[in-house]
Amino acid sequence: MISLGAARRHVLDRVPRRAPVPVPVGDALGLVLGEDVVATEQVPPFANTAMDGFALRATDAAGAPVELEILETIAAGHAPTAEVGPGQASRIFTGAPMPSGADAVVMVERTELVDERHVRVEIEVPVGNHVRPAGDDLDVGAVVLSAGEVLSAAHLGVLCSLGVGSVLAHPRLTVGVVSTGDELVEGGQPLAPGQIRDSNRRTLLALAAGAGCDVVDLGIAPDTEEAITAAIRRGVSTCDAVLTSGGVSMGDIDLVKVILDRIGDMRWMQIAIKPAKPFAFGLVDGVPVFGFPGNPVSSMVSFELLGRPALRQAMGHTSLDRPVVRAVADGAFDRRPDGKTHFARVVARHGADGRVHVDSAGGQGSHQLGAMAAANALAVLPDGDGVATGGEVDTLLLGDVPSESGLPIDPA
Structure with missing residues (x-):
């Protein structure tokens, strides 16, 4: 096994930041500014x-x-x-x-x-x-936005107030997602023996979109070498990155592994984390390809820890990860030493004491997507015996943290 840090370095070293390009202001929300913006006129232009x-x-x-x-x-x-x-x-x-x-x-x-x-x-x-007075808000020559800022709605308003039609910004990635396997089906039709409904593709498409990417659904490729090769080739020829799930475990005999090894420069990893131990990453025709585990929770956790940081880095972000807070465990998180860091699915809330509190979201199996859907955070449990009730635990926030009144508030 390798450490999570080593796996992240391997990925991040191979997904460089993309150069800024001119982007219309109307398409720039959430992008990282590539240059300073200097006011060339006064706002307001008259008293x-x-x-x-x-x-x-x-x-x-x-x-x-x-x-x-x-x-x-x-x-x-x-x-x-x-x-x-x-x-x-x-x-x-x-x-x-x-x-x-x-x-x-x-x-x-x-x-x-x-x-x-x-x-x-x-x-x-x-x-x-x-x-x-004229120039009360912005005056000629003032640096109104700095390179590296993530463009918000207010930033776009400032740009429009100055008559700026486009800005240099790190471009949004186009990310393709493909599922493979004869067992996968879509829709609500009755399942035949051995079939399962494909959830990972839709989940990964949503996660990539939430990270600020444009997404392309590459569909489900059946278990034939021709179909899988065609899907991956289509992805790397039209997208800036491709995400797949399944076929990355050591014991897997999967055409995805065979094909990616043949057409790309891949590394198949066993990372010292639970869930999401197996992971693959490499380049096909210079395009990053991420191989996430097939279990749905493992796929999501792997994306959060390895996929999302790499995609955000490519889009110019310097803050790559979700926010982490030191939270109070409202229930015990028991585990056994196994050489891995565990990521427990938890529900985080803001307590009356002003601190974030966490409790289990339910089943912790890597196949239990329902508990993952109930979670808004991951509690980070280092190798050891876990965390006792009332103890403190680092927590990766995946969404809003509600207060006791139910209103989301800033946990910081």
Whole structure:
């Protein structure tokens, strides 16, 4: 057996970060920025009002209440047509440009219309009151986004506010997933003797999509050399990585192993973890091919520990793994020394003490997908006798951690 660390290094060393390419802003959500973005214009581009109200000269509000002449009404998207002079004001709506001559805004709630041409201002206001100056958000020459940032919805909004149509970003991977085996079927039809429904392909497609990849369903290939070879060849010719499941254990006599050894540079590993001990990885025509175990839980755990980090690295991420927290064990996690690190499927929640608490999600067999579906975390159990109730355990978070009220909160 080899350590998980050694297996990860082998994989990560062979899945390099892809070079940044121009990406339309509309397609860039979740991508890693490949260069700094510098503002080439001001945001906002002109001084505007933060409130509905009246634009005036602050000196004219001295000694309020005062009565001022209304010059015009200025709506957002429309330019002022009159300069505000002494004793005058313009009605203005949020976001509209400030008229020349005015240096403050009094909110509408602190005014009263006298008639169509006059307004009573009830309070004094300082210069700049409720005025957003040009460049108040972003100024020319400012570095607004830095290389390496993962582009969020707010980042895309910033880019659009600057008129940026595309950015240099590390591209999203296209990942193909293929299942092989005569025993696999799809759909809800009755199963013939020896048949099982294919769950791993759909699970791996979803996991790869959740990691930020575009996914391609390569289907189920029956157990013939021609069909399996064609599926893998199709995957490596159209995708940036290919995921398979099954046929990677030492005792397996499987065409996948025979074919991948013939057409690729593969390494078949036994990793000191449970589940997901067997794992294969290599390159076929320069394209990474991951061979995950056939048991559904093993396939998912193997993806989390080895597949997801490699795919994220290729897409430019520096944070490769799920977050890990030190959690309190609400029940004992018993195990025996066997030279392996165990990953127990657990339900994590945020307790009243402000800490994350974990308990078993159910059956821990590598075939028990129901317990994996109930889990939102993996408790990491080092080789030894396990963790007693009330003990602490490192926990890999796979999803949101609910609070006692049921609301997801930040466990940090």
